[in-house]
Amino acid sequence: MGAADAAALTISNADSTQSVRERIAFNDGWLFRQGDPAHIGGALDYERVRDWVLPTGDHLLADATRRAPAGTPTPDANYTNGTTWAQPDFDDTKWRALDLPHDWGVEGDFRQDLPGETGKLPWFGTAWYRKHFDSPASDAGRRVYLDIDGAMSNALVWLNGRLIGGWPYGYTSWRVDLTPHLRPGEINTLAIRLDNARESSRWYPGGGLYRNVWLVKTNPVHVAQWGVFVTTPVVTREAATVDIAVTLDNTTATGANVELALRVFEADAQGRPAGAPVALGEPARVKVDAARQANYSHTVTLAAPRLWSLAARHRYVAETLVIASGALVDRVTTPFGIRKTDTTADRGFLLNGERVPIRGVCLHHDLGALGAAINLRAMERQLEILREMGCNAIRTSHNPPAPELLELCDLMGFLVMDEAFDCWAMGKKRDDYSRFFDDWHEKDLRALVRRDRNHPCVIQWSIGNEIREQGRSDGWKLAARLAAIVREEDRTRPIACGFNGVRSGYSGFHAVMDIVGYNYKPHEYARFRAAHPHIPLLGAETASTISSRGEYFFPVGENKNDGRADNQVSSYDLYAPRWATTPDDEWRAQDENPAVLGEFVWTGFDYLGEPTPYNDDATNLLNFSDPVERARAEKELAELGRVRTLARSSYFGIIDLAGFPKDRFYHYQARWRPDLPMAHILPHWNWPERIGEITPVHVYTSADEAELFLNGKSLGRKKRSPLEYRFRWDEIVYEPGELKVLTWKNGRPWAEAARTTTGPAAKLTLGADRAALRADGQDLSFITVTIADRDGRPVPRARNLIRFHVTGPAEIIATDNGDATDHTAFRSTARRAYNALALVIIRSRPGSPGAITLTAESDGLAGARVDLRSE
Template sequence: MKKETVSKIWRAAFVIALLIVGAEGAVLRERVSFNSDWRFRKGDPPGAEGVLSYARIKEWVLATGNEFTRDPTKRRERPSGNLGEEVAYTRPDFDDRDWQPVELPHDWGIEGPFKQEYPGESGKLPWWGVGWYRKHFTVPRSSDGRRFLLEIDGAMAYALVWLNGRFVGGWPYGYASFALDLTPYIEPGRENVLAIRLDNPPESSRWYPGGGIYRNVWLVETGPVHVAHWGTYVTTPEVSPTSATVNVEVTVANASPAPAAVTIRTRIHQLGADGRPLPATVAVAQPVEISVASGANGSAVAQAKIRAPKLWSIENPNLYVAVTTVIANGRPVDEYETRFGVRTIRFDAQQGFLLNGKRVKIQGVCNHHDLGPLGTALNVRALERQLELLKEMGANAIRTSHNPPAPELLDLCDRMGFLVMDEAFDCWRRGKKENDYHLLFDDWHEKDWRAQLRRDRNHPSIILWSIGNEILEQNSPEGIQIATELVRIAHEEDPTRPVTAACNFTEAGYNGFQKIVDVFGYNYKPMEYGKFRRANPNIPLVASETASTVSSRGEYFFPVSDDKSKGFFNFQVSSYDLYAPPWATTPDTEFAAQDQYPFVAGEFVWTGFDYLGEPTPYGGDSTTMLAFTDAELRARAERELRERGKISVPSRSSYFGIIDLCGFPKDRFYLYQARWRPDLPMVHILPHWNWPERIGQNVPVHVYTSGDEVELFLNGRSLGRRKKGPGQYRLRWDDVVYEPGSLRAVAYKNGRKWAETTVRTTGPAARVSLNPDRVRIRADRKDLAFITVRITDRDGLTVPRTHNLIRFHIDGPGEIVAVANGDATSHMPFKANEMRAFNGLCLVIVRSTGRAGTIRVRAQAEGLAEAATVITATP
């Protein structure tokens, strides 16, 4: 294997991803990024509105993906003719030079603008509608006879694809990855034109889904005889300290006009820290010979043994790669790499989850797929930063709420040591929104589910498949029937992993639904754990969604109440971490239940990060709004409800995150860190100590620590030493009388000093400071630097109640791709060169423009000393 730029091979301006070269120099397989040089336009051409609606063209699209329909009698045939030939944008000779140039991944919704009249539950951004993408490219005449596959990792939604004016196929589920065979339509030696239409319906999502081709696109070139798409499946049925048996099931596709007798050879290498195979071969499988008919697929299993295997685990995520070579007529015709890990997993009703035979408590979070101010457009560095922050907190697991994730997220979880619950659907036949997946379920659930399973099943990080989230059928015979089918499909495609479902109906734990899945998942039911175990002594249990505590970073309201329905004011939520919607709990409540019932395998908190849309408790729904608000806001809500029948709220993003939309930790971060990293010396005080209007008044102080005792000092005076009792996860001084100065917390563990921290009353805002997460980035037009912007006093302390407008300037080979501040009510655009600080902080994200050099970023705010930082873009 070697890497080159494709400009040496093709005349198209692609970036090489993978190039496999045979012994005689022939290219066996190449997979290249197809993200560059696209053109984009919103809307259908005049006269074509509604012509390509899904209701009209469904039979054409249903012919795509027949390989994922197990029953041959249910496969569809494409109607005769050429779909869409009358639509101008499908034609290769259409002049698209005035269209917007874009690079993929691309989210058209994040470009905004925010509008108050847009629904808050989906982000107040314009993500819906029809959009077209076109790309011109050339492949050399020498490619005649080769096979070409277009891989689309995600396109939102109802994708239709044409090449050179001829319809290729389509896939409606916006979260699905799919592949289309371009071979019958591609013209080597001439310019080819690819056209993709997306139709993202309104009222199709409960959160911000994004719009556009928001994940990566690839072009794969192979010979006629090759490993099929997602054509390997690696399992490790026997694992011990001395040996691991590795089975590699290989599916070979024969697109040649004659039968093919092929030999499959597989060797295994360990992956190095850089993600590349180490030179030494650690195992070789016995060659397997099969015969594959023309136009058919054939499968065989190769087996190898690894001596003294290095196991994949959270602490040591060791990885291997199986390199499979397909030989026909004595010559290699394809080579295919499959990354995998050697590990064992098991869920037990009494012990919870076991990894490599050792009990591991799942410390997980749920995340939606958007990347905050970057929208849904995939960026690997942004995903990696999220995982780094979660690992710092102590998280070891991710739930992909509530849909198939980007493949790159799973790659990162493999490499960084995260467990994954890989989820498929948010609804089945009964929808939650007018235009959501329930419209597709009957026709597409088998294809979507099998495709997801085949794409993802080689990832060692995945420990659970989830067939759905809070499915409305979970308390009905229909739901049991559907669940039985989905579990059967998962076991057919991957018998090595258990299947779960995230259930919010108490009854689902007792009505028979719980017996269909391998591991039962309860959402927000800590009070049910004991009862569930008594009724279901042999069914493993996981807390599939927990807490849903809400807070705004740096906001604190008085008086402080323990009533979870309080703490809401001015469309913000107090950060004392005591407040939650009616169905939800504080973190402390879930911690206590997990301690009381240790058989629960662990939890997935809602959510790791704030996300766009779903701004509970200010979602804009009148009934919901009235359920959570304080008296002042309730009066306003009731008045608006009477006058207009609805409530208009500014909130456009969630309050659920432990970490805000920028990646800044909220106070809750440290409560989870104290629990999930008990060996880390840490102590955290809240709130901040800038309350000039409360001198002489009560300001309760809470302390989070991994220690077991804390002594609190106000301006050097001890306010007492307090020790955690059973079921106590925070220490509280509820009667502190505010005076300016300093609060110091000294934590102890087992009687010895463990950690110490201080919060101080700051001086007035004096300057801006910039702190990039990295001072070196790759000059590849993808890598990012996340720069934290602070408003500080003269001593460098962050002034916590400042909201200054900050303007940014950039010089050198870099560009500002987004700004944000974590304020759920802010409608300032993300695509801008200015942002108002929210409680002392904001964020600017910088990307290289492709050239090496020095990038200088400056920040200015009226009346404050400006700041600058330097980032180096390296080749």
């Protein structure tokens, strides 16, 4: 009997459809309350509970001597400074009922006394979540785990009144074992306390159980968490070698002898096995000692593999079966992709042998008006908009992403730089991650890599962003330790770090990395390449151009500090903070140094917090804990006549907070989609106060020649020069009418665009990105509201107040307009348009299909409605 026949027989004898492992969505039916009971005081501060929390995730540590030292609390002990809010018999009937994911900060009002750098929302402080759940009698003898994809932050978990673990870092996915204190056949009570320090973040982090939560049930001998790792060391068009490494957990007090079997399938769109197996692994007998782990690797060969690429996102599924005494005791399916990647110093990034320039953006984890609470459709919409621009890569700035983002990138064809930390042991804020780094960095880093290493979209690991250790002569030693941890977990992908210091490319840090990622150093590319021709170089963070959608200020200055007024920034895309550049400057350096892998632009979307250039004065007063220093700073600001910024969100985005493209969107589209016929004119052409005045006109286009017309009269035909990325007509005298551009590429007509002076605002129009919703209580429709003239043309300076109403099985969960200075609460059902546009986000109601109608009205304008359906 051959290996394939033996594997098939083993699998047949142990029915692989048997339900031996359960992974249950655990998001529904939670109770919530902010604050703490009065009697706690500081009893639950990290320093007090450290010894109780630190054993969580000990299985991730490579060095057993660092695990749970002698004297660490045992499951039979309990933390003596407990709280009544954690006890099963506590009366929580008056607590708020809600479902997860949940971000309490985004539900609050914007407040001027809060720091602009974190979005002026009340995300900090403490809060509690409780859940009562039935554990069936069949749970007896099983292992039951609580898996949390992310909790912001300093989580503590109680089960039935017992403190069983926790995790400080708000971005890590982690697990606690419920088994020792679970009561099968009874109602059990979970309590989770979160604690966000006010000075712990440089941007809006959110607050709450803001990612998905799962209940996982297994047999005592099972595949470990993230215990299957698939690599493809040899890939050709004819065949692929697939190595599948499996880690088994034995949680019993006796050794176990099990059989491992493996099947490989093609994957469907949900990452599930489809059709018949395409490969079978030879069954193997494995001994797992008591209370230990065991490892085993399978190798199979796939003929004519279907490769994963940006255009063809083919995936496979490895099915791992654990069999004991002829019975199936565990079954795990692991989606993966077969692709060959190389990162080279001279040819850049290669995917399946072909160079792929990295055309990437940095993304913070918030979803605009939805805050930090993850939503699959909202993330998908962001990627759809970015793909239309020509973006092909995401940097998860500056922390582990939601796992659903990587799943979407696998399915939609995006490359990912998966980033771990914004700081190491040297912090940037008083209470940031540096406070926990020594205790938790190894667990956090290993958890990230193990969770994400089967995603074909992930092409590199970033171990840090602009970390302060760059400035220390021995800082490279810590970088080397972190890099070694990653390499122990995954040697198939290169390691990078975002360097904001030029010296980091020459001080020893560069030798630790597989890729040197420079932030805002286009002028350094040539010198670095000359000094280190063997090290791949990447623009890890580029541009940081700032602008407000639809805002234009005159005269149009050439200094990058110009273009600012009324807490907004002009959208001529010429302006940036002191450390940053325009897109044009970055592209010039890349074109002069074509070996550079590409770039990750700061940022794809505007995000909550960090409203540079309007967060660098008054809001920073909040960082002065010394009252004398604070008084001095206040005096200086008063003398300068500065006032507290109004801004709630960033100006860096190529796309605004509501998801509306800024002018820069078309600048990048022209660069990143050179084969797309397109042209875009800026500014708009509604300037009644500027008749007869100089009003410069810029054109973004993928063409190489352009001619501008005003009311039918040619204003000149221009041909693009080398290293030139926009067409400019800087001496145009404004007159109302039509501004039109015709373009050519390689001598042939290419694309045209026009801007027309509109009539006054006359009506509202509504456009939904999707008319059909799933009736699951999670699906969303994003509806664009436009203020138009009677001919349906957007009126570019309109800011009318609009009121919204929905009927049917749906609710308005947020509104926005992309204005960084708008402090209207996101939950409001009335919103002013910002430069003609506003956004309404509709969510379906669970289990309630039917017709949905959104209506919009505004005084003096004709109203509008849009009809949707929940199915």
